[in-house]
Amino acid sequence: MNDVPTTVATLCRTLAARIASGEFSADGKLPSERALSEQFATTRITLQEALGQLEAQGVIYRQMRRGWFISPPRLVYNPLQRSHFHAMAQQQGRDAHTEVIDTATLKLCDSLSRRLELPPGTEAYRIRRLRYIDGRAVLYCEHYLNPTYFAGILDADLTQSLTALYAERYGIHYGRVRFDMLPTLLPQEAATMLKVAYGSPSLFITRVNRDQHDRVIDCDLEYWRYDALHIDVEAVANDEG
Structure with a gap:
């Protein structure tokens, strides 16, 4: 030059x-x-x-x-919309796919027990998945499910949307949801799966989902590549402010 x-x-x-x-x-x-x-x-x-x-x-x-x-364009994510990962990507003209890392039945730690409103040490299902946009791994996710509501789910095709699987197989639909979001550093497991350096920055989202009967059904721990996601939320003003 x-x-x-x-x-x-x-x-x-x-x-x-x-x-x-x-x-x-x-x-x-x-x-x-x-x-x-x-x-x-x-x-x-x-x-x-x-x-x-x-x-x-x-x-x-x-x-x-x-x-x-x-870096490819970021995926626009509105937590107020209940569109699942694959549909959200498709709506934005992106190609998405999901890889199942592993599944397990394990005893919950205290923090997860509180989130799922279960006694400490209760057994739950854990599903670990890696999610891709346009061939790039962007999201490492751990799903913790109350097994009371999802008998036999670990034998299902877990590369598909859990939202659709819940509805089609169990008649369960999402109701209320609670989100916690904070910037953090990737733990070793997530960094390895996302093929980035340990301690790289990420957006950590904890999501606790309730069903149509207001029962807590699962909790998701999501580690997003910080350069892959754009949070976009539009709130409707109320008359009290």
């Missing part, structure tokens, strides 16, 4: 502009750090700082042992 960036800020702007112009490969993979260092006549340390800043902005993401990639 003739116009060689000399600072991290300039390097960030130049890389972002090249990404926006579609200059890089069709699969979204950036050249290696060594190649980029040579192109910009800069040190690996300066380049890595610039790449880190672009990653923090959600422009690019790093996949362990594969390099840097351009």
